[in-house]
């Protein structure tokens with residue numbers, strides 16, 4: 270195996286341009302599982318752990334190398350809540366948002382927040398420089414993104430006006446160390462509610478029909494919430510797998526979204 | 536490739552050729568079998584080490600990527616043959632049965648107490664949530680940690 274430890278972003282981009290098939294390694298919490306299970310034996314690996322430029326964490330910019338442990342303490346409210354539910358302290362100390370975004374699992378706990386915040390994914394290559402990909406163009410399928418082979422994810426770019434009323438919750442078999450059966454983020458701003466869900470479609474999704482319905486209401490009564498939850502349940506596109514059934518996921522999506530709307534109003 | 540890792544205060548030089556984990560080189564090349572190998576998927580915590588100041592699963596660290604880092608294993612937690620207070624308390628409270636989870640719990644727990652010496656019970660539970668124990672039901676482990684933090688007796 271060829272192993273390259275990049276020390277700065279230029280070095281990482283040059284190495285990726287030279288060897289586009291080199292597998293990027295950040296916290297290793299997704300990649301090493303694959304390698305240990307022998308699903309993956311990459312012939313070359315490019316480590317990003319030492320790249321300072323990926324460590325930046327401000328309100329407007331979350332470097333790809335920022336760990337869940339840091340987001341738990343210093344992230345936007347909804348993302349910090351999501352970070353707290355990722356794996357265990359050991360996983361949060363190593364795992365990064367960049368790795369979560371690149372893996373693009375339907376169950377990735379950082380992803381509903383990204384699409385609710387309408388953040389962009391900033392990627393870079395030596396050849397084409399920076400591309401800033403809008404949230405709704407980055408995730409294209411189960412574990413598929415619009416990242417090109419010679420590119421590296423450098424940051425999640427957060428709009429300045431992201432509302433502060435944000436709530437995250439997920440449903441899983443237990444509290445710690447659990448992959449989401451359904452996850453949900455609600456962000457409430459002047460323009461109304463934004464509702465994003467994970468584990469209920471091939472990519473993280475916005476519940477646009479439910480958003481339109483609730484945002485047309487002037488008061489959020491119980492009957493409005495009932496109908497809202499019902500539309501969320503209808504609108505998601507979950508499957509039955511080893512973790513849960515389609516029917517349960519539809520039900521849980523509606524319950525979670527409704528609960529988070531209520532929480533965001535408190 | 537040659538990799539230098541400072542393990543328990545001593546620089547160790549290794550030849551790493553493949554995708555092996557830090558866990559694997561600790562146990563097989565450096566003959567430090569205290570760090571346990573159970574799942575190799577980050578699920579059980581029995582392989583926990585302190586890696587550049589953070590408690591992580593050593594099964595998820597690629598050994599090649601550990602070059603230049605410093606690692607503390609359970610063998611390094613007890614200095615000069617003196618048991619760490621966490622180890623003393625676990626013995627006293629009967630928190631060790633088969634012992635397989637114990638090294639991971641000692642490393643994760645002692646590291647946690649360095650940053651948070653007086654945690655609440657929920658905080659202790661949370662700190663140990665990445666360490667699975669199949670034997671004790673966790674009660675004795677919690678009681679052991681409460682004696683170290685001054686909450687228990």
Ligand SMILES: Cc1cc2nc3c(=O)[nH]c(=O)nc-3n(C[C@H](O)[C@H](O)[C@H](O)COP(=O)(O)OP(=O)(O)OC[C@H]3O[C@@H](n4cnc5c(N)ncnc54)[C@H](O)[C@@H]3O)c2cc1C
Nearest residue numbers: 295296297298299300355356364365368369371378422577
């Ligand atoms: C026990 C356990 C529990 C877990 N629990 C959760 C959970 O609750 N919720 C959750 O969402 N996830 C969970 N995960 C999955 C994983 O921890 C997260 O997805 C994590 O964010 C991955 O980040 P990483 O830095 O470890 O990625 P790595 O494993 O280093 O990389 C993952 C993938 O991303 C690519 N990559 C990494 N960085 C970049 C970059 N900058 N640019 C482009 N590509 C990049 C890699 O090439 C690789 O394909 C869990 C994993 C384990 C082992």
Ligand code: FES
Nearest residue numbers: 575577580582594
């Ligand atoms: S062996 Fe590493 S977490 Fe189980």
Ligand code: FES
Nearest residue numbers: 632636668669670
């Ligand atoms: S004492 Fe046996 S697994 Fe914990």
